[in-house]
Amino acid sequence: MDSKKVNEIINKLSKAEHDYYVLNKPTMSDAEYDKLYNELKKIEESNPDLILSYSPTQRVTGTPSNAFQQVEHRQRMYSLDNAENINDIKKWLERLEKITDEALFPIVIEPKIDGLAISLIYEDSLFVQGLTRGDGFIGEDVTHNVKTIKNIPLKLNKDIKGIVEIRGEVFMPIESFNELNKVNEKENIPTFINSRNAAAGSLRQKDSNVTSTRDLRLLSYQLINHEELDLSLDYSKQLKNLETYGFQVNKSYKVSEIDEISKILEEIEGMRDKFSYQIDGAVLKIDSATSQDQLGFTSKAPRWAIAYKFAAEEQVTVLKDIKLQTGRTGAITPVAVLDPVSVGGAMVSFATLHNPDEIQRKDLRINDYVIIRRAGDVIPEVVSPVIDRRDGTEKKWNLPIKCPCNKYEIEFIKDEKVPRCKGKSKCNLAKKEGMIFFGSRAGLEIDGLGKETIETLIENKLIENVEDIYDLNYEELISLPQWEEKKTTNLLNAISNSVKTEPEKLLTAIGIRHIGKRTAQQLIQNFGSIRGVLDASKDKIETIHGISESVVTSLNEWKSDADNLKTMEALEKHGFKLDKKSSTSTGKLNGKTFVITGTLENYSRQDLVNLIESSGGIVTTSVSKNTDILIAGEKAGSKLAKAEKLNVKIMKEDEALNYINK
Numbered sequence: 100m101d102s103k104k105v106n107e108i109i110n111k112l113s114k115a116e117h118d119y120y121v122l123n124k125p126t127m128s129d130a131e132y133d134k135l136y137n138e139l140k141k142i143e144e145s146n147p148d149l150i151l152s153y154s155p156t157q158r159v160t161g162t163p164s165n166a167f168q169q170v171e172h173r174q175r176m177y178s179l180d181n182a183e184n185i186n187d188i189k190k191w192l193e194r195l196e197k198i199t200d201e202a203l204f205p206i207v208i209e210p211k212i213d214g215l216a217i218s219l220i221y222e223d224s225l226f227v228q229g230l231t232r233g234d235g236f237i238g239e240d241v242t243h244n245v246k247t248i249k250n251i252p253l254k255l256n257k258d259i260k261g262i263v264e265i266r267g268e269v270f271m272p273i274e275s276f277n278e279l280n281k282v283n284e285k286e287n288i289p290t291f292i293n294s295r296n297a298a299a300g301s302l303r304q305k306d307s308n309v310t311s312t313r314d315l316r317l318l319s320y321q322l323i324n325h326e327e328l329d330l331s332l333d334y335s336k337q338l339k340n341l342e343t344y345g346f347q348v349n350k351s352y353k354v355s356e357i358d359e360i361s362k363i364l365e366e367i368e369g370m371r372d373k374f375s376y377q378i379d380g381a382v383l384k385i386d387s388a389t390s391q392d393q394l395g396f397t398s399k400a401p402r403w404a405i406a407y408k409f410a411a412e413e414q415v416t417v418l419k420d421i422k423l424q425t426g427r428t429g430a431i432t433p434v435a436v437l438d439p440v441s442v443g444g445a446m447v448s449f450a451t452l453h454n455p456d457e458i459q460r461k462d463l464r465i466n467d468y469v470i471i472r473r474a475g476d477v478i479p480e481v482v483s484p485v486i487d488r489r490d491g492t493e494k495k496w497n498l499p500i501k502c503p504c505n506k507y508e509i510e511f512i513k514d515e516k517v518p519r520c521k522g523k524s525k526c527n528l529a530k531k532e533g534m535i536f537f538g539s540r541a542g543l544e545i546d547g548l549g550k551e552t553i554e555t556l557i558e559n560k561l562i563e564n565v566e567d568i569y570d571l572n573y574e575e576l577i578s579l580p581q582w583e584e585k586k587t588t589n590l591l592n593a594i595s596n597s598v599k600t601e602p603e604k605l606l607t608a609i610g611i612r613h614i615g616k617r618t619a620q621q622l623i624q625n626f627g628s629i630r631g632v633l634d635a636s637k638d639k640i641e642t643i644h645g646i647s648e649s650v651v652t653s654l655n656e657w658k659s660d661a662d663n664l665k666t667m668e669a670l671e672k673h674g675f676k677l678d679k680k681s682s683t684s685t686g687k688l689n690g691k692t693f694v695i696t697g698t699l700e701n702y703s704r705q706d707l708v709n710l711i712e713s714s715g716g717i718v719t720t721s722v723s724k725n726t727d728i729l730i731a732g733e734k735a736g737s738k739l740a741k742a743e744k745l746n747v748k749i750m751k752e753d754e755a756l757n758y759i760n761k
């Protein structure tokens with residue numbers, strides 16, 4: 100076997116990849132490709148010296164040791180200044196006119212892909228390195244993952260000596276993104292918010308085997324020839340060359356006057372949903388290399404380019420229904436069920452309506468046409484009904500009397516806008532959500548105990564309350580449909596391991612309203628253990644700096660529910676140590692209690708509190724004999740007097756800072 104034959108096969112395969120992924124014109128059937136690929140693989144296996152770096156078999160390389168290493172860019176990767184409307188663009192051109200006499204037109208406009216900027220280094224035509232943008236100066240080495248992107252040539256279609264740098268945007272086509280999320284949802288893996296996040300997540304995989312299963316693509320837009328720096332090319336010429344080298348480039352428009360700019364921008368915005376990838380605006384670049392050179396850069400961005408950003412995208416669709424959702428704390432929120440519609444590159448079928456009040460306020464009726472908006476990456480919201488499109492079939496919505504659990508009524512508490520299920524911890528839906536939360540990442544992170552598993556276990560009457568999770572046994576689980584041995588033992592192991600958790604994690608996981616991760620940490624820091632928190636008096640809890648009244652109230656309410664105490668007892672029987680001290684809060688101020696009074700000079704009060712807490716200290720609001728240190732700023736009053744009386748150590752601000760930082 101000789102290298103000529105190997106090269107021949109590689110060329111055939113590379114051409115097929117290029118035809119398929121870059122030109123979108125397949126010239127080889129999948130079966131043909133696979134056959135040839137396997138043939139090549141076989142040859143390479145028996146002749147390792149014939150493995151060439153640009154062989155398609157080398158696209159997947161596992162996790163090499165240089166993965167994610169920080170590497171300095173040869174030339175800074177700038178970001179772009181933004182324009183929000185045509186006026187901003189006019190002002191931009193006016194600014195440029197003052198700097199240069201060179202022609203600003205033609206200007207090249209292209210859709211702005213919502214992806215990730217990447218730099219590719221080729222040495223003597225061979226791909227050698229791929230770097231993320233990073234902070235623009237230093238990026239991360241993602242060579243192993245970039246190689247898996249099939250429309251990136253491992254070898255340029257042209258022989259070029261020395262170093263060539265290609266820049267472009269890596270993205271995931273919208274269709275592939277939706278597909279990936281569907282699979283993730285099915286397998287109970289967190290879904291990605293948008294295709295940009297999916298692309299970023301895929302590119303940051305340790306193992307290139309994973310990345311190779313994700314459909315990533317590159318559109319390139321810049322060519323930097325480091326060896327021949329005098330060779331500066333007009334932008335449109337760069338794009339042509341990139342195509343010749345084997346890259347896919349974005350659709351671009353060349354305009355010769357300002358009126359054309361608005362026309363093209365409108366055109367691009369109008370086609371927004373027609374692109375196979377998510378776009379969030381358009382990029383305008385001065386075409387002439389001479390003009391670019393004269394204009395140069397500001398400290399942040401090239402002067403010769405600007406990004407025009409579309410406004411947050413809105414869509415109109417039908418509000419098919421309004422359903423209620425009961426959360427783990429019994430809160431009931433209305434959810435809009437929509438005719439699925441693509442908004443900003445993602446399919447939207449549901450939108451939050453926050454509370455019943457909002458439905459009245461916006462006068463939303465079932466069957467209304469409604470405006471849906473996604474601002475940035477947040478959950479879509481219903482902006483308003485389109486009153487003009489009403490035809491009399493719309494129905495007003497009223498809050499049902501009962502919670503969707505169908506057992507208890509819905510009640511409003513005092514001034515709260517969000518109603519609750521009267522059943523509280525007895526509501527089946529709240530219980531279910533509570534169990535899902537308990538096992539989730541925010542809770543005890545029990546692997547394999549996701550939403551779907553919890554639902555299966557409830558349906559099969561294996562669990563009803565959180566503590567039942569610890570009674571599950573092998574026979575019960577293995578008899579469930581599609582549960583094999585590995586899945587069963589893994590889950591049982593994860594469950595039994597979870598009892599060793601840190602106390603603040605357990606305190607968060609049991610899902611007391613208003614007690615999230617940070618509050619749980621504060622409480623454990625103050626009272627030592629879960630038992631300490633549960634035994635602490637209302638007055639004591641109230642004195643902790645940053646603990647709100649609502650936390651105190653909800654904790655008290657939770658404690659007064661016998662079912663909750665029963666759960667804690669049961670968890671203890673199953674091996675949880677309620678007296679366990681936290682091992683994560685071992686700062687040098689561990690257990691020391693501070694009170695801050697008076698006006699501080701160098702710190703805001705909250706910053707000082709954060710500083711103390713991050714070292715394991717506790718800040719309370721009133722002085723008692725348990726106070727270790729009083730930090731007295733200017734104009735300290737009664738607290739200072741009380742501290743003096745109780746013989747509490749008093750420190751001025753400077754002194755305290757020295758003490759904390761020492």
Ligand SMILES: [Zn+2]
Pocket residue numbers: 425502503504505506507520521522526527528529
């Ligand atoms: Zn209920």
